[in-house]
Amino acid sequence: MTKRESLIRAALLVLVLSIIATLVVLDRTRGDDRPSAVPTPTATEMPAKVNSDPPAAPEVPAPSKTAKPGDVIPTPPPGIESIACQKLQQSVEIRVLNFNTHRSYGGIGTVAAEIAAVDPDIVLLQEIDRFKGSTGNIDQAAYFAQALGMDHAFGANVRSGNGEYGVAVLSRFKILNSRNYLLPNGPGGEQRGLLGVGVEVGGQEVRIYNTHLQNKMEGLREAQARHVAGILANEVNPIILGGDMNATVNTATLAPLTSLLVDAWSVGSGPEGTGPNGSRIDFLLASPTIKPQQAQVLRSSISDHARLYADFVVPAATDCPTQPRGTKGNQKR
Structure with missing residues (x-):
């Protein structure tokens, strides 16, 4: 492997890791903004009954998921290698x-x-x-x-x-x-x-x-x-x-x-x-x-x-x- 190709691969690795870190942070941020459960309506907010059956229990969404070791790594955007290579080209x-x-x-x-x-x-x-x-x-x-x-x-x-x-x-x-x-x-x-x-x-x-x-x-x-x-x-x-x-x-x-x-x-x-x-x-x-x-x-x-x-x-x-x-x-x- 040439010195130049080693530099390209190193630059690509840094770029890919930066993208992954950004995606993980965004995923965690979205997870923190979600409520853990839908609040139960109060008596005044409860819709009028149409029958005698008790109201259905509200659905509770699954807790937000954060990235862990072993999770699938997001695919880097296409063209990253070419962009990094071109930036390293020089006379x-x-x-x-x-x-x-x-x-x-x-x-x-x-x-x-x-x-x-x-x-x-x-x-x-x-x-x-x-x-x-x-x-x-x-x-x-x-x-x-x-x-x-x-x-x-x-x-x-x-x-x-x-x-x-x-x-x-x-x-x-x-x-x-x-x-x-x-x-x-x-x-x-x-x-x-x-x-x-x-x-x-x-x-x-x-x-x-x-x-x-x-x-x-x-x-x-x-x-x-x-x-x-x-x-x-x-x-x-x-x-x-x-x-x-x-x-x-x-x-x-x-x-x-x-x-x-x-x-x-x-x-x-x-x-x-x-x-x-x-x-x-x-x-x-x-x-x-x-x-x-x-x-x-x-x-x-x-x-x-x-x-x-x-x-x-x-x-x-x-x-x-x-x-x-x-x-x-x-x-x-």
């Missing part, structure tokens, strides 16, 4: 960080510290190793998750022996589900993927996607971007997409993605270069309903890519959940 501010870590070659502890310095709620990481000898046989995604107190998911795109290489998502919200999609590949290309996870934010599931497109083969990179756009076009939930696109915004690679999603750098400030050559090739994009508030680039002392973060407002859900969808982690904002 949520989240901070999302995108970071190509360069496999943490300069020191995984330093990379963790650079992530923590941004204080993000969701982190999209590229160039992540898992049990690779060249990077100390560490499950890097699990290491970051433990160091930062976050949930995580890993998408393996390249496997070599026991080692894996790919992308990862970290989240302060519990990850409800995850799936890694392998993207189109060709001769001379390196297998790339798209990792998608679901997290509950503001009473709804938001889909978080992370990718790392081909770096040297332009045609293949464009095909991969179109494939990503095709997957996202079928989504019914709000989307945040991040990644190392290895292309700038005004290119055929980004066109199918920016036709669906809004570039968070529309509210960016300061130097925008993220890649090794100073170009902005790392992106955070979101559904039009998820509004970016600010975006900024921070240099890294470890990676050849800069850290890109953006603050978003996820709007309040328009409906109430009908069943549990998982439990959030430590939501800060």
Whole structure:
């Protein structure tokens, strides 16, 4: 059960108990106002006799009944749950960080510290190793998750022996589900993927996607971007997409993605270069309903890519959940 659903149930319980208490008090009040018996008419009020039979005894109503333990509890008015749920719905501010870590070659502890310095709620990481000898046989995604107190998911795109290489998502919200999609590949290309996870934010599931497109083969990179756009076009939930696109915004690679999603750098400030050559090739994009508030680039002392973060407002859900969808982690904002 989510924290939000627990709050809704608690509010409903308080509301129902208040209604029950009110009904009981009203019932007792009505009972106190009733006479215990009908007064006997006096001689002057007695109607004239029509026969010799004695007058019938007046009927005495049953004493008023007060609520006792075990009595049937009045049914709460319809729509109470919906009203309470809607009152608890609210928009949520989240901070999302995108970071190509360069496999943490300069020191995984330093990379963790650079992530923590941004204080993000969701982190999209590229160039992540898992049990690779060249990077100390560490499950890097699990290491970051433990160091930062976050949930995580890993998408393996390249496997070599026991080692894996790919992308990862970290989240302060519990990850409800995850799936890694392998993207189109060709001769001379390196297998790339798209990792998608679901997290509950503001009473709804938001889909978080992370990718790392081909770096040297332009045609293949464009095909991969179109494939990503095709997957996202079928989504019914709000989307945040991040990644190392290895292309700038005004290119055929980004066109199918920016036709669906809004570039968070529309509210960016300061130097925008993220890649090794100073170009902005790392992106955070979101559904039009998820509004970016600010975006900024921070240099890294470890990676050849800069850290890109953006603050978003996820709007309040328009409906109430009908069943549990998982439990959030430590939501800060």
